Amino acid sequence: MDNNHLRWGILSTAKIGVEKVIPAMQQGQYSKITAIASRDPERAREVAQSLNIKEAYGSYEELLASPEVDAIYNPLPNHLHVSWSIKALQAGKHVLCEKPLGLNLEDARKLASEASKHPDLNVMEAFMYRHHPRWVRARELVKEGAVGKVQTIRSFFSYYNDDPDNIRNKPGIGGGGLMDIGCYCISVPRFLFDEEPDSVFGTMEMDPELGIDRLTSGILAFPGGTATFTCATQLAPHQSVRILGTEGKMEIAMPFNAPVDTPTTILLTRGDQQQEIRFEPCNQYTAQGDLFSKAVLDGDSVPTPLNDALANMKTIDAVVQSHNEGCWVDID
Numbered sequence: 001m002d003n004n005h006l007r008w009g010i011l012s013t014a015k016i017g018v019e020k021v022i023p024a025m026q027q028g029q030y031s032k033i034t035a036i037a038s039r040d041p042e043r044a045r046e047v048a049q050s051l052n053i054k055e056a057y058g059s060y061e062e063l064l065a066s067p068e069v070d071a072i073y074n075p076l077p078n079h080l081h082v083s084w085s086i087k088a089l090q091a092g093k094h095v096l097c098e099k100p101l102g103l104n105l106e107d108a109r110k111l112a113s114e115a116s117k118h119p120d121l122n123v124m125e126a127f128m129y130r131h132h133p134r135w136v137r138a139r140e141l142v143k144e145g146a147v148g149k150v151q152t153i154r155s156f157f158s159y160y161n162d163d164p165d166n167i168r169n170k171p172g173i174g175g176g177g178l179m180d181i182g183c184y185c186i187s188v189p190r191f192l193f194d195e196e197p198d199s200v201f202g203t204m205e206m207d208p209e210l211g212i213d214r215l216t217s218g219i220l221a222f223p224g225g226t227a228t229f230t231c232a233t234q235l236a237p238h239q240s241v242r243i244l245g246t247e248g249k250m251e252i253a254m255p256f257n258a259p260v261d262t263p264t265t266i267l268l269t270r271g272d273q274q275q276e277i278r279f280e281p282c283n284q285y286t287a288q289g290d291l292f293s294k295a296v297l298d299g300d301s302v303p304t305p306l307n308d309a310l311a312n313m314k315t316i317d318a319v320v321q322s323h324n325e326g327c328w329v330d331i332d
Contacts, residue, residue, distance in 0.1 A: 005032040006293035009069035009093070011060050011084055013038045013047045016098070017075040022051055024260075024285030025073075030293035031286075037063035060084060064091035071296065073126075073289075074098060077167045078174025082107050085123065086114045095123045096292055100183045100316060101309040103174045108313045112306055124292060124302045125309035127187050129256050131291055132284040134264050135191075137277065138243070138250060142192050146268060148247030153192060153227040155185035157256060158235040162210070168233065169210045176212035177233040178204070178316060184256050185229035186220070186315050188241055193222045196311055199330045202319030207234070218319045221328075247271075258284060 008031055010017050025031040034054050038044035041058030048056035057063045064072070064087060071094035074085050082102045085095045102108035115123045129135055142150055159181070161168060168175050190196060197220040205215040215232040239257065243250040248270035258264050259281070266277040288303075295302045314331060322329040 004297075005030055006094070006296050007032050007034045007068055007070045008289075008293075009033075009035040009037065009055075009063045009066065009072045010053075011037055011063065011072055011074050011088075012076050013040075013043050014075040017073065018047055018051070021073060021075065021285045021289075022053075024283045025289035026051070027283065028286050028290040028293065030297060031289040034068050035063050035066055060087075064088055064093060069093060071096065071122075071292070078179060079103055079172070082111045085111050089114050089118050089121055089123070092118075092121070094121050094292075094296055096126050096289075097123065098126045099187075099309075099312075100174070100179055101125045101313055103179075105310065105313045105317050108310055112310055115306055122292070122296060122302045123306050124304050125306075125312070126288065127184070127304065128284045128288045129184065129258070130187075130191060130304065131287040132258055132264075132279075133282055133287075134252070134258065134266060134279045135255075137279070138252060138266055139192055139194075141250065141266070141268070142243065143194075145245075145247075147243060147245030147249055147270070149224075150192065150243055150245045151225045152244050153189040153225070154240075154242045154244070155188050155227070155229040155255075156231075156238055156240045157181040157185055158230070158232040158239075159237045160235060161233055162207075164210060169207075169212055171211040175210075176214075176216075177231045178213050178216045178319060180231075180233065181256075182216050182218075182229065182231035182319070183312060183316060185231055186218075186319070187312050188255070189220055189222065189227035190308075190312065190315070192243060193224050193227075195222055195224060197222050197227070197315060197318075197331055199328050200315060200318045200322055201328045202322040204320075204323040216319070216323075218322075220315065258282070 037057040044056040074097040202218040204213040220227040241255040251267040
């Protein structure tokens with residue numbers, strides 16, 4: 001680590017990293033990608049060459065041992081999030097881990113326990129949407145009372161993927177709609193209400209062949225209001241969030257995968273007055289990487305604390321429990 005950049009290593013050549021996160025972080029002011037690892041050495045070298053990354057390693061262990069790496073980005077499949085993030089901490093590296101943090105709360109707590117042994121290292125769950133200026137402003141508008149008192153938040157996130165070989169469709173390694181995209185729909189109202197739900201109700205439609213939830217809907221009861229969501233992996237692609245209050249509403253189109261090359265908007269309505277709030281193009285992965293990197297360089301806390309990831313995981317578990325038991329589940 002120098003005074004200007006945090007040096008990053010990437011665990012695996014996962015598609016999200018190669019196509020989205022790495023190129024975005026390379027555009028950042030404070031992030032420098034210095035190494036990438038794959039269990040296939042040739043694949044690591046190929047990606048390193050194509051993305052102009054200095055070091056390529058044929059194992060994750062080699063990357064973690066590198067003195068040229070200060071922090072790792074972990075985009076591995078869900079069931080490998082905790083184990084390799086723990087190994088990264090034990091190797092003295094900061095960790096940015098893809099969502100969801102673990103397979104369940106018990107799994108995620110293992111990482112939190114290890115993190116507590118390394119107070120000088122940071123661990124953050126990679127909910128990149130939270131760092132987009134549009135979402136930062138949306139939260140500010142809620143706090144300012146732009147729509148009055150928020151009463152309910154509605155989230156929807158879907159895509160179509162029934163490929164049995166896709167990792168998102170493998171139940172044993174954390175596949176399914178709730179884990180892959182429903183976690184966003186749970187994160188959003190927690191972010192906007194700035195509190196945790198008291199109880200939840202969830203229902204899941206399981207794919208009879210794949211064994212994963214292909215459509216999940218839920219209700220979250222917060223002290224200050226309610227939130228409803230639906231996520232699905234075998235529906236036409238769609239994303240939306242609506243925030244409804246006593247005096248108005250806000251609508252956010254493409255809330256999670258905001259385009260990087262066109263402006264984005266918040267549509268704010270109060271009575272018969274409608275205002276479109278525009279934001280210049282922004283890559284939320286660049287913002288996320290730079291915010292994390294600058295926090296480490298400055299000796300500050302990262303934007304999202306680890307306990308936020310545990311709370312999100314706790315709510316995900318409650319939705320699953322509710323479906324299994326067919327009733328509302330209280331969250332301690």
